Amino acid sequence: MKILIVLWLLISISAQAQETDLDRAIAEIRNSTPYPFSGNEKHFERTIDSLMGVVPMAESEADWYRILRPLVLSTGDAHFGVRRKLSSTLLFPYELWIENNKIFILEEIEGQKGRELLAVNGVSSDSLLVVIWKGCLPAMLPFLERRTAKAIGRFLHDYFDWKDQFEMVTPNLNWTATGKAQAWEESVNFKVVEDIGILRLADLQFEEMVYQWADMVEKVPSGKLIIDIRGNLGGSDLIVKGLLEVLTREKFNLAEGIDYFSEGVKSYMPILEFQEGKAKRDLNLVLLADVCTYSEAHIFRQIFEHHKLGIVIGEDPSEGLRIGRQLKGTVLPESGLELVFPTINYRIPGFEQERISKTDLIVKPTLQDLLEGKDVALQKALDYLKN
Incomplete structure (x- = not known):
């Protein structure tokens, strides 16, 4: 009996010793995230198979980074990541x-x-x-x-x-x-060109942005407003909700089928109470978005299109209708790298109809445009509102 126990312990220790950071990362992704692969399980498994033979050659932190990065990319969700702690x-x-x-x-x-x-x-x-x-x-x-x-x-x-x-x-x-x-680009930038307001949002990080947005909208008597969220990597759900409600004087839920903010704007963002009693303005809105409009900014884009708040100019989105949230990080002991992954998902408007937002006017910048300092998407938006 003692011999069997010793053998069992040796086998257990050997198995633990053979477990690699790749094994740990795979287990975290499989066990901690609902719908972790965005419907791409086969691709995820094929990627794992391709990486297994590389693990024995991993010696440095950079080696592990090169192994683990394809793994997180194969999930199809930009909220997965691998990074160095320091x-x-x-x-x-x-x-x-x-x-x-x-x-x-x-x-x-x-x-x-x-x-x-x-x-x-x-x-x-x-x-x-x-x-x-x-x-x-x-x-x-x-x-x-x-x-x-x-x-x-x-x-x-x-x-x-x-x-x-x-x-x-x-x-x-x-x-x-x-x-x-x-x-770092300034979070909010606003200017008026002729009678058209141009609101550039580089991120969605600070609640003060909602104050600023409300004031800026009031400074455009024509109601013509360009909202530029190209390259915006997201920030706060609450800010997305607040900005939408400043524009429309209506309440929004950010998830379809889930009452994500059940009490509406007053219980979560009392700074918006001043909107009560104001009449809804007639706004002529253009949203500038591109393939690098991510996370909460992508949610904003999807709701903007889903509720037909205006037209979208730029590029089609590269994210889908299910968004990972509540990110968690765990340090992988062998490499010291941190694996980041979402622990919940929710469906954004359009999910039930499988309706991802589409760009009304496709405008893709080229190398020559950039070298000449041309912002072709912004110019297209200005031309649209002028006409």
């Missing part, structure tokens, strides 16, 4: 653009603006894109270049073991540059 604040030094499977430099440096970036730290751009996109859902292929261009600075920094020096090659120059700090 990563450097320096990112890739230049803003980049991806078009036709090529990477281009958007900043003026040594005459390289608009030049193709051929390699970074000895790795060709072709190889980089293969690594960046490993694990992505086939359905995401139409959006990959735009989504990657938004986040490539962070990825390249993480991919190269969080080093701060980057050796770059273009067709006519080789040089080394140091990473740069994250640049």
Whole structure:
């Protein structure tokens, strides 16, 4: 009997010793998240199979990052992620653009603006894109270049073991540059062009935004308003709800079939009580959105379109009708990386009808537009409201 117990203990210890961070991450995703794969279980399983053989070669934190990143990408939900707990604040030094499977430099440096970036730290751009996109859902292929261009600075920094020096090659120059700090756009920016208000929302983080929004809307007597949420990665559900109610003087639920805010605006955001008694204004609204409009900003877009509050100009969304919420993080002991994953999901308006928002006027920026400083989507919105 004692021999059997000893054997059982040895087997248990051996099994625990063989468990890797990949195993732990897979278990967390499977067991902690409802509907974790957005209906893409087969793709998730295929990705796991492709990664299993790579695990024995993982030695550094960066090695593990390269293994675990495809796993979280294969879920099809941008709320899954893997990150270093104490990563450097320096990112890739230049803003980049991806078009036709090529990477281009958007900043003026040594005459390289608009030049193709051929390699970074000895790795060709072709190889980089293969690594960046490993694990992505086939359905995401139409959006990959735009989504990657938004986040490539962070990825390249993480991919190269969080080093701060980057050796770059273009067709006519080789040089080394140091990473740069994250640049943060001001959360709210407002201006009036002729009689058209332009409200730029870079994020949805602060309750004060609702005060500002209400004041700004009142400053546009014509009722013509452009709301720009391109590249907005989200923030607070409450702010989304508050902003919608400022515009419409109506109450909104952010989930279909779930009374997510049962008491409406008064019990959660008393700062909006001043809206009571005001007549609903006639507004001519244009929403600017793109494939990098994420999370709560995507919810705002979906509700805007679902309730026909105006027209949408820009690009079709890259997110769906089920949104992961209440993010949780767990540190994986072998690598020290933090796995981030949602623990609940809710369905946003349009889910029951399987009706994802569609863009009324498709406008996609090109490399040439960016190099010439043209904002073609904003210009299209201005032309629409002027006419």
